[in-house]
Amino acid sequence: MTEPSKVIHVRNVGHEISEIDDLFLRQLQNDLLQLFQPFGVITKLVMLRAKNQALVQMQDVPSAVNALQFYGNIQPSIRYKRLALIQYQSRQSAVMARSTLQKPGYGDSGNMYAAQGSGAKTGDNYFKLLWLMPNAAAIAAAFGGGLPPGITGTNDRCTILVSNLNPDRIDEDKLFNLFSIYGNIVRIKLLRNKPDHALIQMGDGFQAELAVHFLKGAMLFEKRLEVNFSKHPNITQGADAHEYVNSNLNRFNRNAAKNYRYCCSPTKMIHLSTLPQDITEEEIVSLVEEHGTIVNSKVFEMNGKKQALVQFDNEEQATEALVCKHASTLSGSVIRISFSQLQNI
Structure with a gap:
């Protein structure tokens, strides 16, 4: 079986979409973006007005797979229309779909998207930047x-x-x-x-x-x-x-x-990721120990990447460590820190 692509084909988008006005079209575009944005960056979205369909291109394949898996259990709908979603199963079909997305978008790193303007023709597309909103169901x-x-x-x-x-x-x-x-x-x-x-x-x-x-x-x-x-x-x-x-x-x-x-109130435990592969527990402790009393710490590997947990005596100390050391550089790596909901290491 050929591997999936990052292009999702959405059918049954709207009734007689080719005849609706531009304002309603933009509302449909926003609805589609709200469905897919929680799963990753949307790099392009094209409304196929004549076919009541749309193409959504995610930044990577896992994002597309996650979206398809989620909506396989929960039927999505927009503007009172239930959708049929397809992930292309071959590179060739994905390339054909992307042929309608010829002009690269001007979007940034995930909060903006490049959407084909209404009335644009293939090869002569124009794009607008719109702010994404999250989808409550996802x-x-x-x-x-x-x-x-x-x-x-x-x-x-x-x-x-x-x-x-x-x-x-x-x-x-x-x-x-x-x-x-x-x-x-x-x-x-x-x-x-x-x-x-x-x-x-x-x-x-x-x-x-x-x-x-x-x-x-x-x-x-x-x-x-x-x-x-x-x-x-x-x-x-x-x-x-x-x-x-x-x-x-x-x-x-x-x-x-x-x-x-992973959103939660501050905890006593911080999780450190994007660490150098040769990082040691002593280096992690040295990085954050000025911010409080460290009860326990652990360096481990997940999916081939080094990560760490550091448990402080209280939430305020952990919060200070996160506030002061998130995004700091260690051996050329920009460290990412978040709160962990684990009670103990």
Whole structure:
């Protein structure tokens, strides 16, 4: 059997799609993107208007496979239409499908997509950039079938106000390291007239809700954080706002569904990944020991890649280690740190 490709063929997209207006077409495009974005980066999406179908190209084959497997158990629907999904089983058929995607998109690393404009012809495509929103059903599946208690999934406010920060020890990058656990960060602004306050704009309302829910009351630098939704819909670009929208350190550019599954309140245990292959437990301990009392640690290998667990005496120490050492460089590798929900090593 030939191996699958990253192109997914979606049928039964809409009734008489060739006759609908451009606004409704864009709504259909957004609905499709919401279905597939939690499984990985979407590099191209083309609406086949004459056939009531669409082609969705994921960045890699595993993302396409995960989407097909998930929707094999849950029938997806958009605009009251039930869809039929096909993953191409041969390279030749995938190449033929991609022939309609001739012009490369201008999309970035996962929060944007390249969509064929309505009325464009093959070989003369034009593209628009649109912001992706998560799909609640797929995200609920990532959490084991339902959203965590206290999470509604209906919030549409993207900007968060964080207060009671320690102004002597906090900066934008440290806030990014913490809040990026719950979603992609657009920009962060420390308030000059209130040095213990900051605004953080998340990628969408659901990610903002996760951050507010899981970080409210967390301890950082001997301060208990107050985390709430801001009255401001977004943060205005400017010299006093740090941009992160194109940062390759944003955690949800790939494997979004997997990252949602790991969202939790701060714990005593941190998980370190993207480590150098020759890393030792002593080097890991040396990297983070300044941030608290280490109870236990372990270096292990999974899928041929070195990873580590470090257990601190309390959640505040683990949070400080994550905030200060995530994205630091060790022997040429950029270290990724997240909270682990394991109780013990």
